[in-house]
Amino acid sequence: MSIYKDAKYQDVPYEKKQKLFQEVKEDMRWESVMYGCYECGICVAACPSARFYDFSPRVFAQVMGREDIDTFYELLNDSVWDCSQCFSCTRCPRQNNPGAIITIMREVAVNHGLSSAKKALQAYSRIIYKIMSTGTQVAPDMLQPDFFPDWGPDVKDVSENLDVWRRAVPPETMHTTELAWDVSEKTRLELYMIWKLTGNLEMIENIDEGIFMILEEVMEELLEEHGYDIDDFENVLED
Amino acid sequence: MSELKNCMLPDELLYHVDFNVWIHKNGDGTIDIGMTDIAQSLAGNIIHCRPKKVGRSVKTGKSIATVESGKWVGPVKTPFAGEIVAANNDVEIDATILNRSPYKQGWIVRIQPSNFDEDGSDLVSGKDAISGFETYMAEKEISECVHCEGFEG
Secondary structure, rough: OOOOOOOOOOOOOHHHHHHHHHHHOOOOHHHHHHOOOOOOOHHHHHHHHHHHOOOEEEEEHHHHHHHHHHHHHHHOOOOOOOOOOOOOHOOOOOOHHHHHHHHHHHHHHHHHOHHHHHHHHOOOOHHHHHEEEEEEEEHHOOOOOOOOOOHHHHHHHHHHHHHHHHHHOOOOOOOOOOOOOOOOHHHHHHHHHHHHHHHHHHHHHHHOOHHHHHHHHHHHHHHHOOOOHHHHOHHHHHE | OOOOOOOOOOOOOOOOOOOOOOEEEOOOOEEEEEHOOOOOOOOEEEEEEOOOOOEEEOOOOOOEEEEOOOEEEEEEEEEOEEEEEEOOOOHHOOOOOOHOOOOOOOOEEEEOOHHHHHHHHHOEEEEHHHHHHHHHHOOOOOOOOOOOOOOOO
């Protein structure tokens, strides 16, 4: 039984929850991120997310340490997305790493295409697309008034004159507006091969069919333009 | 023009609710496709639209264009198969047209369908479209349409 009175996933079969819990524990990183928690709260004190959300890295360490399967599943679908992955919590005197526990849990959530993961990542689809198609995560043209209202009125001026602002950056590779910096087609093709060969493309298909569709079509078109056979990846890597 | 929670839905068009697109049959057998008012609201300020090249064949449910806003990216899916015979260069140059005029200036591609009679069975209009989009908006938790660039049809 979960520690939360308002537990949302009580109807999910225990066996399913246990299977995902086991998958987290079987991760090769597990033994170096969880040593047992004595509830000192240093991780919570250092955590920026804890200041703004009902979020606690300590809960992750405790719940995982206690093997509380029901609460684990609640965290896996909810709080796991409130972490900013800054790893301030690594100042734990027991060397626990709640941030890394959360990294593993997020990967399990994504690999299983949990609907909560789909929803959490929906707003970041362009960031996922950028990083998977170019290797650069943040593009200057993400600075739009509707996405960055916290920038105040200046963001409108910045977004409308991005090319001018970018030319003020000395390196030519950064005179870009759609990407953080200029990325060669060879890099893009290599990246695509890495995602494809490591199974990451399939993972994305589970989580966002739209990104998968675009990514596959754009990159396969690029491969075709360069005369590469998708199955003959060694040619791409050697050129 | 019908209205649903500030979302405009022209009566003369056919819609594919799940793909969130409209289609317009031209007199010459070709069909135009574009995003609905609901789709442009979901995307927010659109900054790029890249229609597929003329001459490409597309299958049902596949992408005819990539649309990007600040942090969101997604495909525009076609409800029927065919060959792209024209693409709207204007939306490629100024993607905010899709926000401003999703139904008139904002057509994205023109397709010569290969088997429309069979493929077009999921298309709806009138009351069916309204009730379909009402359910769609409830599922996606969209309270109303937003016209960030105004609405010109």
